[in-house]
Amino acid sequence: MGSAQAHSIVEPGRLSKRVAVVLVALYALFAVVPMAWIVMTSFKTTEDAIAYPPKVVFDPTLEGYVHLFTNRSRQTEEYMQDLPPAEHWWQEIVREDNMVITGPSRFADRYLNSLVIGFGATFLSVFFGALAAYAFSRFKVPLRDDLMFFILSTRMFPPVAIAIPVFLMYRELGLNDTHLGMIILYTAVNLSLSVWILKGFMDEIPREYEEAAMVDGYTRLQAFVKVVLPQAKAGIAAAAIFCLIFSWNEYNFAILLTSGNAQTAPPFIPLIIGVGGQDWPAVGAAATLFILPAVIFTVLLRKYLLAGITFGAVRR
């Protein structure tokens, strides 16, 4: 857009632009402060974390992170003095509080579970969503509008409303507390959104592209993969963001259906609070690490977010 010389009725005036900037800045501040507080807490000592008035300037430490990844036990002064010199910096940190590391905590496992389940469910949601959206967009599917509405309607109640049937079903099928079970569940919940977002995008891709490829010797599947998918990438990115954010943050099903094996990070993080007093830096560290993948993923694909919200109505 070139700079408009003449006064335009569409272009907002200078004053309203300034007001908008101030409002957005205020909102950004409002949104960022809690996040910043979490990150700061993760680098504080336990004492600094609960200090009053709150400390904004403090000596950063990795105590919270060490606590998050380890199990520790408190020892007597004599025991501590008899120990050989510490081999690693993290042993050093806990010894200051008369503690020794007894082993790794389960956080790394839980975090890995979250990654596997979150990205697994996202991949499947987008994969099946793209296939379904393409079919709905291109073929004469009987009762198409009704089916599309049915698919959307699965999003109209909170997923937890079906928690008990799912729990009973999973118990019968042996899917309780398994990665596969959680991936299937999150895929099922996400699929409706993914189909709707992607159908909006596919509808906007002219059929002629695939038809050109099909005339030129490709099968429909090849045309779909090589011609349609690359052009639907904005929709795929948008759908993937929404699916990942849901599966990554999901708490209710995770706490109901997982315990030992496939537990994800969200139900694990609150448990940290109870271990050896209120260890806020460890909780802060867990929360910081937990929001990191979602932030990176969203930042990488942020330009597609708006397109996703408008269901493909605004393209490029």
Next chain:
Amino acid sequence: MAEIGLSQLHKSFDDFVAVQNTNLTIADGEYFALLGPSGCGKTTTLRMIAGLEMPTSGRITLGGRDVTQLRAGRRDIAFVFQMFALYPHMNVRDNIAYPLKSQGMSGRAVRQRVDEVARLLQIEPLLPRRISALPGGDRQRVALARAIVRRPQAFLMDEPLGTLDAELRSLMREELRALHDRIGATTIYVTHDQVEAMSMADRIAVMYQGVVLQAAPPMEIYARPATKFVAGFVGAPAMNFLDAQGEIAPSADWLRVADVEVGMPALREGLSGRHAILGIRPEHLRLTSEGGLRGVVFGAEYLGSHQLLTVDTPAGRMHVRTSHRDPLRIGETVGLEIDPAHVVLFDPDSERALASDSHPGGPDIHVARKEAASG
């Protein structure tokens, strides 16, 4: 290169009949136009030949081979779309190379062939560019290059000039025809623009409501239209249609139009009624000061080489193309004389042309009368 045959080709979507029992043979190397208004079934016919649409019934042959059940990719034809359908995520070279890659051709051979075609269409400097950076005319050339590169048996073009502006369109018309003469491939060209069809095609099929009304060389279509629709669709300004009365029987060679006696080529068939529609093209009307069909000039466009007049006569409003030197004034009374040699007579019910000494007569095709009247 191959001959294309359609026999009893039929296509309906639910209860809408798009193409009705169509029989056509397009000769090897022919430049064939499918002409008709939008919704007449011309694009559907083309898409069935391409394999993008399955016929409800009938057969399609390509070089003698029955391809009716074959998927599009196996038919060895190229399709040029109205909106070009160039892949926006690839550059020009990759777009042109794409059909070759489906054949598993080696990278070097592909490069060679793309360069060759780019030279033919003079688009070599465009090869590394992005599609979105190209203006319409260049996109058209790239789309043609992509069609040609595979050396297919036939080219199918769906209004390929439809999105270009008028000036570019007339330039591309010449380029397309020249290209066809150079490579000599069988080409079917769909258009609703009679100028494109008349200026480029060896033969034109005029379609209306899913029916091919006439398939003939442009001159034939113009001089001896098979039905009233063809007569009215081809030619600008359109043919004049007048209500004629009298004995419509074999060897009759005159009729009355608004009480004026009008000569015509002797008929070879008759009608039971005493009404017929007389068709005469604007350039076959002569201005006279005395006699003829008297009328008042309603509109006059002076166009240098000739002028176009609209004249209100007792037989209705008529278009006249005349080389009369002095511009005529609106409101002036003139006489119109009809050149008998160029009169075509139509049956008012079926709208087919009647056979006469100068016309073989139109086919007996039933076209829904209700829509024909409104359309």
